[in-house]
Amino acid sequence: MEGEHNSDEKESALRGRSPTTASQDGRGQTSEVPLAQQKVEEGKVYSGDGVLGYLEMMEAQAHELSLKQEEKEQQEKKLNRLKARVQELRARRDELRAKVELQEKRLLDKEGAVTDPAQPSAQAILEWKLKDVRAMMQFFYLTGISGKLTTQGVCFCISTAYEGTYMDSYYVEILTKPEVKIQHHSVPVFIPLEQIAMKYLQTDIRSFLSVLSDHLNAYVGRRHQADQLEEQxxxxxxxxxxxxxxxxxxxxxxxxxxxxxxxxxxxxxxxxxxxxxxxxxxxxxxxxxxxxxxxxxxxxxxxxxxxxxxxxxxxxxxxx
CATH class of the missing domain: 3.30.390 (Enolase-like; domain 1)
Structure with a gap:
């Protein structure tokens, strides 16, 4: 009876225990750990490694975005500084240009006065004007406009033609000292010489001569056509x-x-x-x-x- 009782107790104990696996502790002794518990713990470790990796990746991306944002802000600040510098330089340029124009005007008003060597003298400005006039005479040579220098400026001759036939010549004497203006001319009174001069003479003498030549050539062309109609x-x-x-x-x-x-x-x-x-x-x-x-x-x-x-x-x- 006692043997049977012991056998039943052993069987009951075996049924109530879970499968185990052997493991060694830090002292080298072997201990038994339930297999189910080991699997749960392994799952927890694996899941923890995945979350940590994801967090590290997110942290790296956030750091990279932060660096890019900081770089962008620095570039914008640099661009704003450059724009401000450009505006400052433009304002300085306009100021210097105004000073130069004022100085040139004073030089023209005070002919012969001693000036700063760094600034052009009135004589230098006059020579520059005469040089420009010579260049214009060369430029207009083939267009029927010629000229010669005078003591106070230049005298232009505008030759007109129609369909290859020479018609008339008109003269315009222009003063360049102390200011540019018309002194004498032989242009007919009905040609709008004054309006053309007001528009171009002070700023663009080439355009002045070109437009005046167009008016004169067109006039002699219309006159020639009317004359030929009456004659023929x-x-x-x-x-x-x-x-x-x-x-x-x-x-x-x-x-x-x-x-x-x-x-x-x-x-x-x-x-x-x-x-x-x-x-x-x-x-x-x-x-x-x-x-x-x-x-x-x-x-x-x-x-x-x-x-x-x-x-x-x-x-x-x-x-x-």
Whole structure:
């Protein structure tokens, strides 16, 4: 009976215990640790390593972003400093430019006065102006503009031509001392010389001469066309050709024959651009009929007058 009782106790003890595994402690002794407990502890260690790695990665990224943000802020501060420096230098430049202009004006007002060697003298400025004038004379040589130096400035000669034929020459004498201005000229009074001078003479003498030359060449071109029309086609013009001094308005009548009938056309040419020798507007009307064919012919004549020299257009129209 006692043996059976001991056997039952051993079996009961074996059923109540979990599987174990042997391990050694720090003293070299072997101890038994339940297998389930070991697996739980291993899981905890593995999970802890993953969280720590993730946190370390996040910390590294945050540090990198912090460095980039700091670098960006430094660049912005540097850019702002550079912009402020640029503004400061521009203000300084404008201040120095104003001082130089004021000094040059004083030098011109006080001719012959002793000045700072670092600043140009009045004589040096005058020589610079004369040098610029010589360069301009060379520049305009092939455009019909020539000139020669005088004791007080320069005298320009503007030669005009139309379709390769020399027409007239006009002279403009310009003073360069103490200030640039026109002293004498032979430009016709109806040419807007004063307005051209006010716009260009003090700041851009090349543009002044170029624009004045355009006005003069256009004027002689319009005048030449009107003269040729009267000389070559006096038998086809009814009455007198009317024109003003600038020749930017021409009015005349001419006869047109069609189907054994003669019609009288009236033409009014307006030259809106004084720098060109062709009209900007040609108004033609028939005083002796209103047939559709006459209106069509008038339109064709208007186009010809606006795109060809006056006497050439007239010749092509009457021989059409």
């Amino acid at each position: 086609f006096s038998d086809r013009i009814e009455g007198t050709l009317q024109r003003n001094s600038l020749c930017n308005l021409l009015v005349f009548n001419y006869k047109v024959s069609r189907n054994s009938k003669t019609f009288l056309f009236n033409v009014r040419l307006l030259y809106g651009d004084l720098c060109h020798s062709l009209p900007t507007e040609a108004i033609i009307s028939c005083t002796s009929g209103t047939l559709p064919l006459l209106a069509e012919k008038a339109a064709a004549h208007s186009y010809a007058f606006r795109h060809m020299a006056l006497y050439k257009a007239f010749d092509s129209l009457i021989n059409a």
